[in-house]
Amino acid sequence: MTSTLIQVSHFSYRYNQESEVALKNVHLEVAAGEFVAMIGANGSGKSTLCNALVGLIPNYFVGYSEGRITVDGKDTASVSVGELSQTIGLVFQNPFNQLSYTADTVAEELAYGLGNRGVPRDEMFSKIKKIAELMQIDELLDKNPLELSGGQVQRVALASAIILEPKILVLDECTTQLDPIGSEQIMDIIKKLNESGITIVMVDHDMERVAELADKVYVLQHGSIVLGGTPEEVFCSPQLAEFSVSPPDYYEITKNVIQPGYREKDFALTESQAIALLQEVLYEDRNQEPQA
Ligand SMILES: Nc1ncnc2c1ncn2[C@@H]1O[C@H](COP(=O)(O)OP(=O)(O)O)[C@@H](O)[C@H]1O
Numbered sequence: 001m002t003s004t005l006i007q008v009s010h011f012s013y014r015y016n017q018e019s020e021v022a023l024k025n026v027h028l029e030v031a032a033g034e035f036v037a038m039i040g041a042n043g044s045g046k047s048t049l050c051n052a053l054v055g056l057i058p059n060y061f062v063g064y065s066e067g068r069i070t071v072d073g074k075d076t077a078s079v080s081v082g083e084l085s086q087t088i089g090l091v092f093q094n095p096f097n098q099l100s101y102t103a104d105t106v107a108e109e110l111a112y113g114l115g116n117r118g119v120p121r122d123e124m125f126s127k128i129k130k131i132a133e134l135m136q137i138d139e140l141l142d143k144n145p146l147e148l149s150g151g152q153v154q155r156v157a158l159a160s161a162i163i164l165e166p167k168i169l170v171l172d173e174c175t176t177q178l179d180p181i182g183s184e185q186i187m188d189i190i191k192k193l194n195e196s197g198i199t200i201v202m203v204d205h206d207m208e209r210v211a212e213l214a215d216k217v218y219v220l221q222h223g224s225i226v227l228g229g230t231p232e233e234v235f236c237s238p239q240l241a242e243f244s245v246s247p248p249d250y251y252e253i254t255k256n257v258i259q260p261g262y263r264e265k266d267f268a269l270t271e272s273q274a275i276a277l278l279q280e281v282l283y284e285d286r287n288q289e290p291q292a
């Protein structure tokens with residue numbers, strides 16, 4: 001039986017100084033262990049939803065909200081952000097906002113959240129060592145966070161969230177500062193974290209990645225969830241273009257090559273699916289008897 005870890009119930013939000021709502025009647029559930037992707041055009045409300053999931057809305061931002069969000073049974077409006085952070089961690093869209101910058105070194109920065117939780121010193125060191133290896137930031141531990149490149153800050157920002165071992169990790173466009181190889185390394189780590197049981201909510205613009213990793217995809221437009229389901233349900237929806245979202249490239253490629261009706265499933269969403277499907281079709285073509 002799956003248990004619901006996040007329950008967003010008819011949640012709406014308007015930032016204090018804005019006339020338009022940023023979230024409109026958002027309703028969704030995330031089950032324990034699920035990998036959920038949030039997609040949609042810029043300004044559609046993805047970051048606002050992330051802020052709401054971790055309680056920064058309504059506890060930190062000033063605005064007006066309606067509805068309710070519970071995370072692991074806790075109402076986000078009734079508990080502190082600190083208490084919620086024991087369960088759910090956010091990696092900010094802008095990694096420069098993640099770090100405290102009160103620490104002189106990256107190691108101290110990583111120790112920051114652990115110290116707040118009263119983790120003993122020895123345990124702290126071993127956790128920092130482990131996460132530094134995982135995120136490939138060993139070389140940076142003695143550096144001042146202010147000296148880091150964008151990509152390095154992004155790795156440290158992720159490390160500072162993962163080191164706290166939250167049940168749920170919310171990732172808001174967490175590879176924007178990284179090159180393709182760096183992004184892929186980070187995604188491998190995130191995939192492994194999910195396989196180890198951590199629930200992931202990921203905002204991303206890379207549809208190939210979303211199709212590869214997500215169990216569920218939600219599309220936001222003007223603050224509303226306009227589409228939701230499995231990657232297949234979402235990416236095959238004829239409405240998708242209306243929401244300024246394109247399916248993964250593999251979808252277009254396979255759709256263009258395979259004639260409609262030629263197979264029951266005439267499209268692929270991921271690289272491995274596309275290769276398998278194209279090989280199958282080409283092999284069949286080659287072996288077909290010439291028509292009389
Ligand atoms: N801190 C903020 N203060 C006021 N308005 C904001 C703030 N953050 C976002 N907004 C507004 O909320 C809407 C949704 O933005 P956002 O959640 O950042 O969307 P996305 O992450 O999908 O690009 C936009 O109209 C944006 O201008």
Ligand SMILES: [Mg+2]
Nearest residue numbers: 046047048093
């Ligand atoms: Mg955003």
